[in-house]
Amino acid sequence: MSDSTARPRQLAFDLPVDSRHGIEDFLIGPSNEAAYALVESWPSWPEAWLRLTGPAGAGKTHLAAIWGRAAYAWTVRAAELGDDKVAHLISNGALVVEDCDAGPFDEAALFHLMNAVKARGGHLLLTARTPPEQWGLKVPDLLSRLRLAPSATIEPPDDGLLRAVLVKLFIDRQLVVDTAVIDALALRMERSFAAARLVVDRLDRLALERGRRVTRPLVQEALAELFPEEGG
Structure with missing residues (x-):
């Protein structure tokens, strides 16, 4: 086919994805059911705070959002903490602090925040990809307290949950795909939540761009591009 008759490629725009964070949208499997149960046990947590750990894209923000709605919690990133903000942040009684391992933050502010939460009878949910030992903390008392904090861990997905997550990600993008596409992806892609988001975004x-449905040949192309070490 000549260039003059070839199908023109369409422009791809960065349109917002409808990522729903309701409790009914949280997919539960063996890898996350213990974390879900512990977060959902609020307000009967064993301590005033809880650490939620899991790889990128595992659903930490989704689970934190579910708890946040139940507890009427505010949400901030760890990098936004400051001693001058502690009194305001704890005034609501419940707080989510996200991305505690994303880089340096005001450690004294977090330590004071935890003291204030406990004194007030409030609750604090901390999210991170890694345990506190890997956060690069310099305040020994804070590290010790975080190590002893009750924690919930989201593990990499099993086969059934990975397939369910892929289906949800396609639905969020309003894409209809055959079960053969889901099977091909689950069989060949890296087994992680982050990889599922990456490959669905690329297929979208x-x-x-091609003006085509998501088919197995398109899946093969995307996997070969994103995971060349696996040979697609």
Whole structure:
């Protein structure tokens, strides 16, 4: 086919994805059911605070949002903490602090925040990809307290949960795909929540650019591009 008759590629725009964070949208499997149960046990937590750990894209923010709605919690990133903000942040009684391992933050502010939460009878949910030992903390008392904090861990997905997550990600993008596409992805892709988001996003863009449905050949192309070490 000549260039003059070839199908023109469509432009792909960065449109917002409808990522729903309701309790009914949280997919539960063996890898996350213990974390879900512990977060959902609020307000009967064993301590005033809880650490939620898991790899990128595992659903920490989703689970924190579910708890946040139940507890009427505010949400901040660890990098936004400051001693001058502690009194305001704890005034609500419940707080989510996200991305505690994303880089340096005001450690004294977090230590004071935890003291204030406990004194007030409030609750604090901390999210991170790694345990506190890997956060690069310099305040020994804070590290000790975080190590002893009750924790919930989201593990990499099993086969059934990975397939369910892939289906949800396609639905969030309003894409209809055959079960053969889901099977091909689950069989060949890296087994992680982050990889699922990455590959679905790439397939969404490829389908829009080519003006095609998401098919197995398109899946093969996307996997070969994103995971060349696996040979697609």
